[in-house]
Amino acid sequence: MGGCALLQSAKSQSQLELTIQQFNDREVTGYVQPLGDFFGANMNAGFYHASAIPANGFHFEIELVGVASVIGEQHKVYDAALPAGFTPAGGSYKTATVFGGKGTVFRDASSGLEYKGSDGLVRASIFPLLIPQATIGSIFGTEIVFRFMKTPQLSQRWYPTESTLLGGGIRHSISQYFSNPEVDIAIGGFYSTFELGDVIHVQAKTITFSAGKTFSLVTLYVGMGYEWSTMHLHYDYKGEGGSTPRLADVTIEGANRFRATGGLMIDLQAFRIFADANFGNVQHFAGGIGFGF
C-alpha cells in the first residue's frame, strides 16, 4: 500500500531518476509516456477564460491556474518489449507505467524463466500543474499572456522539484471586426517550456480558437485547440550494471493534438473565477482565480 507523501527526506536523486536510469532509451518511452502526455496537455491549458478582448484600453490581470489531467486505466500500463530470447520473439508484455501498480512478472512459456517490469511510482487519479499567469492588453484587440514559476529544490518527492515554468502567447479578437457580434470570438497562439531538474524538459505549443458569450456576471466559453508537445529526458543510463553510465537523451511526443474546451467564468468584481473541461486524447480540467483591473 502506498501513502500520500507531500514531503520526503532529502535525497540526491528522485525516485523517477533512480527508476528510469535502468531503462535504455528504447525502453523508457512506454514507462514515462503518460508523463509526457500529461505535461503537454496541462501546459497547453488555461490560457484563456473568455473570448472578449477590448479593442483598446489597458487591462491587467494576475491569475493562478490549476490544471489537472485525468489518469485513466489506459495510462497505468504499457506494452514493454520482451528481452531477447523470451518467446514470442519480438513480443511484448503489459506492465506498469510510472502511474501503474506492481510491475508484471512475465513467465516465459517455454523455459519457465521470469522477467519483471519495474513498479509504478505514483498512485493518483489526477496529474496536476499549478500555473501563475498574467494577462496584459489590449492594443488593437490584442493581449498577451505570460506565465512563469520557479521552484527550488525544497524537498524531494518522486520527481525533481527544482523547476522552471515559462510561457507566453498572444490572443487577438476576431469579433472586433464584426458589427454587433452575437458572440465574442478570439484566436490565440501560445508556447511554454517546463524544466524539472536536469532530467525533464517539456516544450508545448498550441493554437486556439474560442468563442464566448457573457450573461451578466457569467461568461460561457467554448474553444478548440491544435497543439504539440515534446518531453525531453536526459539521464544517465546505468542498466546492466554499467560501471560507466551512458547519457540517454530521449524525446517523447505528447499524445494530445486536438482539444475541445468548454467552461465558464464568473466575474465577482473583486476577482474572477473560472473553470473549464478539456477533451482530447488526454482529458483534463483547468480552473483558477484572477485579480485585475
Place this chain on the structure above:
Amino acid sequence: MKTSVTIAALLLALSTIGSSCVNEGATVSVNLKPIVGRYRLGTSTTFSGLITVRLDSLVSAEYKQKIRQGRVYDLRVHVEGDYAGAVSAVAAVRVRDGEVKQIIRFPAQGTVAWASFQTPQSLLSKSPYLAPQPEGISELLAALTTSPLPDISIMTLGTLTLAPVPDNLYVVIEVYLQADAEIN
C-alpha cells in the same frame, strides 16, 4: 498574515505538479551486469575452474542494500576451441566460504559432443543440453538479497571423453540476473 502563510503553504504544497501518493515499497527492476566465467580447461580430461565475483560490483551504488528479490532470467553455456570428444560438466556457486551448490549441469546426464556447445546453449531457448539445479540457483538468489552483498565463486567441474586434450579449450558460463531494488 495568516492568509499569506496559508497561500505560501498552498504554493509550497502544490509547487509545480502538486502532491502525489507515492507507491511505498515500489521496486525498480535492475538487470545486473552478467556474470561471465571463462575457464581454460588445460590438457587433462578432467577440468575445474573458479572465478570470484564481487556481487557488489554488479549493482549500481544506488541500489546496493536495497535488493528485495532476484531472479535468473537466463543462463548460457558455450565452449571455445575445437575438440572431437564429448563433455560432461557442472557449474556451481559458493557464497563466501559456504557450501558448493550446483546451479546447472551440462548435460543433465551422460555426455554430449563438445561441438554441441560451440553454438551457445541457453536455458531461455530451452536447450536440451542444460539442466538447471534449483538448489544452487536459490543460493545465488539468496546472496543477492544479503547485505552487504557478498563475494561469490562461480566454478565449473567436468570431464572430457577423449585424450589428448588440446590446450586451448574454454568453457564459458554466463549468468543473467535481475533484481528488484526498492526505491523509496
